[in-house]
Amino acid sequence: MHQHPTTTPSDRPPTEGLALTRLDPADYGRAPWKNGGGVTIDIAALYRDDAAAGSWTGLVWRLGRTAIVTPAPFSDLSGHDRQQVVVTGRGLVLDTPEGEIDLREPFRPTGYDGGLSIVSRLEEGPVEVVNLIADRNLARIGLAVLQEGSALFLQPGTHIVYAAAGPVAFEVDGTATPLAHDQALRIDATRPLKLRGEAGRGLIASIYPTASETPPA
Secondary structure, rough: OOOOOOOOOOOOOOOOOOEEEEOOOOEEEEEEEOOOEEEEEEEEEEEEOOOOOOOOOOEEEEEEEEEEOOEEOOOOOOOOEEEEEEEEOOOEEEOOOOEEEEEEOOOOEEEOOOOOOOEEEEOOEEEEEEEEHHHHHHEEEEEEEEEOOOOOEEEEEEEEEEOOOOOOEEOOOEEEEOOOOOOOOEEEEOEEEEEEEEOOOOOEEEEEEOOOOOOOO
16 A cells, blocks of 8 residues: 655654654545545545555545535445544534534534534634544544643554644644644554643544454544
8 A cells, every 4th residue: 555645754863663754744545535526635645556646445544634515415434434623713513314414613523434424504604624534444543632731642553743723732642843834744643542632622533444353442
């Protein structure tokens, strides 16, 4: 399998059992929505080796940011799980045959089946959202918020800390790690780790291969 986008190593040696890769906005990809209604900024993604970066065929998982400026149907992502959170604006509601999915408040991640028939509703104008999407046969996912003064204990897997709304400062097992707005840090962990928020508010995307017996944090 291959990665996207191309990344550059962190400027400090990785902690034992942790491979740290800084992700810069200049390297983020651009991918059209599956239904062609917009474009997603790809922060990081993993595809099968025979799949083109940005395609929907062969996607294992993807972390991306997108703007929703008008109410519209969502893409059919049957077979995929989605985690979604509003990072700018407020008032997003997803109408489904099973009822509404409430994303009105920013920085409150919600998970749902990507195969649901969804039409977005904007109660207070355009928003930007961050999506974590995965083929449920290949990976399990989780999306969390790291606040100033809070801590998250994470199991082995791939974790991406994203500064979605301003700079973020946090510690990885006690080592200070700042991120500018829109930067991210990918952590490939073969052991458990602790993140502690020092300033700002960051998103933590966690991806676990289905072969792993370790549950999401």
